[in-house]
Structures are given as structure tokens and as C-alpha cells.
Amino acid sequence: MKKLVLSTVLTATTMANAGQITALNSNIELSGGLTTGYFYSTNTGTSNHDNFKVSNFIISLSSQTKDRGIGFTTMFGSILLPTLYDGGITDNKAILNQNFGVLAGYLTYLPFENVSVDAGLLTTNIGYEIATSYANPNITYGSVFNAQPFIYPGVRITYSYKDFKFYGEVNKDKGYLNGSSSLQTSGAYAVGTLGSLYGINYALSYYDYTAYKNLIDLVLSKSLNQNLDIALNVDYQWLDNTAKQQGHDKYGYGIAFYIIPKFENISLPVRVEYIKDGSKGKESGIYNSVASGYSFTITPTFKPSKNTFIRVETSYFKTDNKVFQDKSGNQKDSKLSGAVELGLLF
Template sequence: MKKIAGLAAAGLLAIGSAKAGTLTVANSDLEMSGGITAGYFYTTNIRNSATASDTNNDYFTVSTFAIDLTSKINSMIGFTAGFGSTVQSDLLEVHKSAEGFELEYGWVSIRPVEGLTIDAGILLTNIGYELYHTYDNKNYTFGMVWWGQPVNYAGARATYTVAEGIDVYAEYGQNVLNTSDAFAVGSLGSVQNISYAISYFDESSGVNMVDVVLSTDVEGIELGINADYQWLDDSAPGNDDTAYGIALYASAKMDVFEIPVRIEYVNDGTSGIYGIAGDDAWSFTITPTYKPSENTFVRAEFAYVNTDDKGFYDDDGNAKDSRTFIGVEAGFMF
């Protein structure tokens, strides 16, 4: 499972490929990985309201330029830092450009005893199947389930290896404005040929979540499922205080070609947790991909999302209950 391989390395392992190069600097060696992607994208019903002025349905963009640096200074201390400019386009919102090149995440890792790692800084969540950068995911757009999950936040995490391939963790974090505390506990690893991540996330001023991720390979087809159940500490009178979502992933590989598919269903009720129009929504995404080498790709994508209420608007301001996304993206990872 990419979530486990990419984010649960406890800061002492490189986020990128095992074939990442080494930079020689003044005091230690750094492992560097990252990527750059660019493409053309077209979206119907781009407006989020009937009064919105933005009616540009198609655009070119550099969707991601990111650099990850990792150093294992010694057996007890190391760090990971990710710098970049990332467009995180999802099915409910359309983001045309990143805000700028910045530190997206970073943490210092210490290992006081064998099997225990403590990370502190701006953490990436252990929750969810999809990862932070577009080139680390099978699909270009992020799903509705991903949009309802935490992504990165300031905090500290302790991870302990209880058995071969099995980790447990506990963390404390804060939101971007440092106005809300959050706590999380969970376990991640693999049993037989199934990778898993089970997490409980509790934000003191709002949403609580139980999240489960499972993935495996069956005869060359990568399969995954991400399900979460969320509830509010408090909700307005008459509103729901619970929501749930489920995303199914399948990706078939044939030589240099790959066809990833994602199907999602989200039930929001009137809670507003996922931010959809109406009570529920479903989506379908397919992303045919050509990979001429291990670190390059060209992919097309078709995505469709439908809600049970009209929350999208066309160029004339007419309310619609669906949105279609079409795009072509090329990427290079290093």
C-alpha cells in the first residue's frame, strides 16, 4: 500500500524511490527525490456558485514541482523535508495554480531505543490511501474521501514496531492556525499479502474519524479500499452529526501501460463534513497511463462526480448536479 510505504517510514527512510541519488553536502549525505508534472485540463460546470466570475473551463498548469530531502545523520537522528509547489485538484473544487514554492512538510526523527521512532515537525497524515503529491497517486484528481481527511499539520508522532511488519503509533497535532488540538492512534503494516492502516483521529473542536485502508495484489491487479466514518462533536439543531465515505481502487498493469480506476460514494447527510451538495455523491475516475520508463509517465484522465443536489453551475449560472473532468498530464520523477 502506498500510504504505508510512503508515509510510515518514520522519517529515517527516504520518501522517494530506493534508487534516489545521493547529494554530498558539508556535514552529511542527503537522499533527494521528487518530481515535476504538467498538463492540460478541462472541467465542466467549473463555477461553485451562480454569482462566481470564473468561467475559464480549460487551462494549462505545472501541477507539481516537488523536492524531498532525507538525511540519516546517524542511527539515532535524521530528518525529512518536502519543498514544492503542488496543485491538489479534487472532484469538488478546481485549483488552477499552486500558491508558491514552500515547505510543504518536514520533521526531525529520533530513535531513542530500538523499534521506537519519534517524529516532530509538520507531519503528513497516516490516514487515507491517496498521497500528498499527484505523481505518487494513480489518479491525477484527488477523491472526495481524501478531501474529507487530514493531510498535513504541525505535531509529533511516536511509532513503535511491535512485530515484523506491524507498527503502532500515537500522535498529537494542531491545525494550521494552531487553534485546535488533534489526537490520533493507529496501526499500520502488512499481514500475509494484505497491507493495512487503521486509524482513529480526534480533533478537539470538530470532527472525529475512524479510517481503514486495505490493499493487495491479485494476479497483477492492485486493489485497494479506503473507508472512513466521521462524526461531529457538536452540530446545529436539526443537522446530522455523522458522515461516511468509501473509495475503491483497482489498477491493472500491462507492460508499459496501466489503467487505474477509482469509484467512490460519500454520504454527508446535512453534516457538511465532506462539503458536498445535498446528502450524498458518487464519482468515477479512470486514468489510462503510459510509462515509457520507471520514472516517467504520460496519462489521460476522465472523472465524473454526481450529487443528489445541484451544487455546480455552468457558464450561464444554471445549477447542475454533476461535473466532468478531462485532462492529460506528463510527469518526471527523480
């Protein structure tokens, strides 16, 4: 589970190939990646139904924290976020710098043994999928990810004991809805634990937005053998009374299941999701007022070398409400999307 292994480092899958830079006072690790792709999707309204994109260009620099000192992690570049809702045609989550710039960066201080303090622009501990798509099994991000927190300024304290971590944080996450960060919330706090129990990696978190919503998130993952990984991400969310619409429900939940068969340099990641946004006609809006929906995504992946990949994806998203539009403006309740992506990890 990526959030367990390096819970605050977005480029977890590239660290094994990271290079070393010797600076004046410390050794710095360099990692990152570049991905380009072609995206196609039906029912995208009057916008284009296909597009070529540089979906990730990330350079990450980090330095290990030792002897009660201070280390750092920073990530700069650009990220575009293709989701099941837009099929990769439009750019979602306006909180991101879609041009080249700093995406995340924080200092890590070790005041005591087994205690660390991260301060700066943090990456969340919530959920199975993470921001750099090349570190995820699928190209597009799921509907469960779309309703989770992401990157925000704040402070996180983590206590480690054997195979377990316990954390608490306060931050200035303003949230987002349909790609906009214009919600009234002024911040959030979170508590949680990550670790390994009976051979299963887990992450359990509670996240509370001010004057917006709350969520409980559980991630379970396990490698059954060298050829098969599985994971489960369950999200339950509910709105504060100040954010709830009169006559509408205040809750929503999502379930995402991942199965990743691997055969030497070929893998076949599959993601299946189900989301519930309240009763039909009384949707909470947490999952874009779909009432309920399900998705299926399959992403055959070929790795010509250990740090390159070629992958092809097909996804189908079906909703109870007609939340999509065709090019003539007619409301639709499904979306079929496809993508081809090339990736190079530094």
C-alpha cells in the first residue's frame, strides 16, 4: 500500500531508481517521471471528445531525516488529473498548479525517537490512489478518489511503534467540489493509523472539514504472491448541517476494489467501484449527485524496462442520474472512456 510505505511521498514507486545528488551539506535523492497520453471519452458535452496530454511531469527532491535533524521532500512540475467524471478531456481539481510549479513540499523534523513532524504543503494519507498517476495501477482516477482530500498546507505529527504509525494533523484544506475550491470551509483536521496487521497493510483515517463534511476512510491491501496484488478502499462521508441542502440526504459512501495480476513485464490492473450519493432525488452531492453509480476500469500495462511503461485503458461509468451530456446537450447516464499512455520514471 503506497500510503503505508511512503505515506507522504508522492513518487513512491520511483524511489528504488532514484539518483543521488551530493549537495554542500547533505545527500539529496532525485526521482520523478514524465507521462504523455491520448485520451478519448464519450458524453463530454460541447468540449472535445479526445485530446493529447502531458499528464505528469514531476521532479521530486528529498533528503533523509537523521539524528533528530531536519529533512525535506519537495515535488515540482505539473499534474493533470484525468478522472472517471471527465475521461481525461477536461482538467479537474482547480487547487493544482496546472502549469510548471511547486506541487508539494514540506520539512520533516525528528524531535524524539519514533516521532516526526511534517510541516508545509502536505500530501494526504487518505485513500489508495495518489496524485501522480504513474504510481497508480490505472491511468484515470476513480470516483472514490475524486471525493477525497488531496494536497494542502498544514502540520502533521506521526508516532511510529513497530509496524504501526499513528498521526494527527491540522491543515488549511479548503476542499473542492466539481473542480472548484470555492467552498466555505477554512481548513480541516485528521487523525489516523497506518500499519500492517496479520500480513495485511491497512490505513484507517478520520478527516473533518470545517463547515463542510467529514469522512472515515479505510484502505486494505495485500500481495497474495509475486503475481497478484489486491486492495480495497472504503469511504463513508457525511455533510455538516451547515453544508446540507434542505430536503436532501447528508451522507455518501464509496467502495473501490483493485486486483492487479502481474506476469513478468506485463500486468492487468482492474478497478471496480460502487458509489452511493443518497436517495434519488435527495442526493447529498458528495459524489457529484449521481445518486448511485458503478464503474469498471481495466488497464493492460507493458513495461519494456524497469523504468518505462506503455499502458492502454478502457473504463465504463454508469450512474443512476443523468449527470453527463452529449455534444447536443442531451443528458446521459453513462460514460465510456479510453486512454493510451507512455511513461518514463527517473
